[in-house]
Amino acid sequence: MQKIEPMTLFGYKKLQAEVKDLKEVKRPRTIKDIEEALEHGDLKENAEYHAAKEQQRLIDGRLDELAELIGSASIVDPSELEHARISFGSTVVLTDLSTDEEVTYTIVGGCESNPDMGLISFASPMAKQLLGLEEGDEVKVKLPGGEKRFEIEEVKYQEIVFECN
Secondary structure (H helix, E strand, O other): OOOOEEEOHHHHHHHHHHHHHHHHHHHHHHHHHHHHHHOOOOOOOOHHHHHHHHHHHHHHHHHHHHHHHHHOEEEOOHHHOOOOEOOOOOEEEEEEOOOOOEEEEEEEOHHHOEHHHOEEEOOOHHHHHHOOOEOOOEEEEEEOOEEEEEEEEEEEOOOOOOOOO
16 A cells, blocks of 8 residues: 655655756766766775765665655645644644643645744644644643643644745
8 A cells, every 4th residue: 555645735846856956966976976986996995985875875765765755745735625623734823731832833744844943744743643633622742752731722724834035
């Protein structure tokens, strides 16, 4: 059974741009570095050669990862989804019941997540426990740093900002 990876069009284009950069810029540069290092002779003690070969392995591994992600991508337009309950693309305003601190998260695809900007992956522990809940619900969330209790203040759709200007 193939894994489906939901993401917005932004995330899909971001992955495609990374593939293009790796194939057209970084990999050719690494191949050139390998060729230049080969000219230095003895490969046993040729640090430049070994570093370039390692870089090539990393690039090839990332290209394989990206091919799998793109192949399993399901492009979702969050503006077309219902947001009465927390779902992909929902922006959620939560109040931490122990500190009264308010936090806002938007649930996005894994390749789009940026916790510093409040964008959390739908596959994150936090998002998994929020999906399907609605305004007014209280939830006890088990996180790597311990357990927290939140009240869901608001569930809405708003245009997602993926990058700072």
